[in-house]
Amino acid sequence: MSESGASPAKIKKLDPTEEVHETREYDPETQKALEEIDSCQNEIDQLNEKASEEILKVEQKYNKLRKPNFENRSKIIQRIPNFWVTAFVNHPQISAILEEEEEECLHYLTKLDVEEFDDIKSGYRIKFHFDENPYFENEVLTKEFHLGSTGDPASQSTDIKWKEGHNLVERFRQRMQQGEKGGTGRKRPLELRSFFSWFSDHGDPSADEIAEVIKDDMWPNPLQYFLVPDIEVENGEGDDDEEELEDEEVDDNVVVVEEEIEEVDEEGVEEEEEEEAPGEEDGEADE
Template identity: 90%
Template sequence: MSESGASPAKLRKLEAPEESSESRDYDPETQKALEEIDSCQNEIDQLNEKASEEILKVEQKYNKLRKPNFEKRSEIIQRIPNFWVTAFVNHPQISAILEEEEEECLHYLTKLDVEEFDDIKSGYRIKFYFDENPYFGNDVLTKEFHLGSTGDPASQSTDIKWKAGHNLVERFRQRMQQGEKSGSGRKRSLDVRSFFSWFSDHGDPSADEIAEVIKDDMFPNPLQYFLVPDIEVENGEGDDDEEDEIEDEEVDDSVVVVEEEIEEVDEEGVEEEEVPEEDGEAD
C-alpha cells in the first residue's frame, strides 16, 4: 500500500496462502518482481526435488555396501557374552526405560538389526534376535515404522508370546498402578514406559525417540556403549594415581619441614653452650 493513502489500481496477484483471507494489491514494479521471484523459487524447488532423488540413490547404494560389514560385525558380536544388554544398559536414553527384569531378559538378546525400506523416507524395521529364554517363545521380535507420504505414520510390532507369569509389560503396568495408589509413583509421568511397553506402543510413530536412538545411534556404533565401563575405570584409575602422587608430595613436604625445625633447634643449642665459654675467656 502507498504511504500517501491513494488507492493503487488492482493488479493480478500471486495466489495467496489458503489461510490468508485478505487480498493484497501491489504496484506494477513490485508485482513483476514477485512473479520473477516465484519463477526462481519454482526452479529451486525442482532442483531440490532432483537432489533428494539423487541423495536417495546414494543412500540406497551405500546401504547395500554397508550390509556385509554389519553382518560380519553381528557374527563377531555373538562371540562376546552379554554384548547387547551391556550396550543398552550403558546407553543413557535406553537405560532410562529399562526395568531390572527387562535387563535380565535382554541377557538373551544375541543380535540387533535395522533394515531401512528401499524408499528410505518411507520407513524402517528394527529386529531383535533372542536365544531360548524363560520370558517368551519368540525367536525374533520386530517393530516396523511406516512413515511414507501416503497416509498417516503408523507402526506395528510382533505379538510377544509371553510365557505364564513372565509378561513383563503387565508386571510393569501393575507396578505403576501400585505406585500411583501408594503415592510413591507421583514423580513418574503418565507417559513413562518400560522397554517392552515401548516395543508394544504405537502412539506416535513419527516421534518415537527410542526407535530413532536405536536406528541412528545404537545400531551404527554399539561398541562405544559396550566399552563405557572400561573407559570409566581407566579414568578412575588415573584419578587415584594423581591423588596418591599429591598425598606423597604432601608427606615429603612435611618431612622436610620437620628436618628443618630439628636443624634449627640443634643450632640454637650449640649457640647456648658456646656462650659460657666466651664469658670464661673474658674473666
C-alpha cells in the first residue's frame, strides 16, 4: 500500500488499462478504521522487507559454511563407480526423461555441482563434470538460470561439442519423428524430451522442474537416491509375497480346525442321543 496516507476508500485496485469509474464511500468511523489498518499494513510490509533481507544474509552465510562439506562429499563420491548415474536412474523425475543412450553417457559423469549466485534470488548454475568419453569433447557442461527481478527470467548452457555420430539430442529428435517412445521403456512425460534436450532447452527458466529437482532435491542429498533399492529392502518392501503365503497357510489351518470342531460336535451329539435313549426306555418300563 502507499505510504502517502491515501485513503483506502479512494483506492480501487484494477487492471492498469482500466479506469476508475466509481469510489466507495464509508461512514466516518469505518473510514478512520480503514486508514488505521492501512497504516498497520505499511508497518507490516516494512518488517517483511527487512525480514527478507535478514533471511538472505543468513542463507548466504550458511551457503559459505556448507561449501567445504559439499567439496569433501564430491571427493568421496568420486571413489564410488557410477554414483551419479545410479542416483539419476533411481530418481523418478529425472529417470522419466533419461534415454538409454543418455544413461550410458552419464556413466562418465564424475561430479555434480550446484552454485547459487551471491544474490540467491537472482539465480544459480548447475555444473556436470565428465571424464573423457565417446560422446562429446567437453569436460564440464554448465547450465545457468538468471531469475532476477530485472528483466525476464533467462537461462544459458554450454554448447555441447558432440563427436561425429554421437549427437544424442539429434538422435532423440529422429526417434521422436519416427514415433518411437525411447529405448528405456519408461513412462514418458507429456512434454517429450530427453536429458540432453532439457540441458539445451531455454523455454521457461522460471518453471524448469528438472533444474529445480536437481538443485533442491538431488544436490542436497544424492545418497538417498543412490541407495534407493537398499532402503526399500531395509524397510521391508518386497515382502508382500511372503506375507500373502503366510496368510494363505493360516487360512488353511483355520479351515482344518473348523472341520475338526464340526466333527467333534457331531460325535458329541450322537453320544448324547445314545445316552438319553436307555433312560427313556427305563421311564416307560416304570410306568
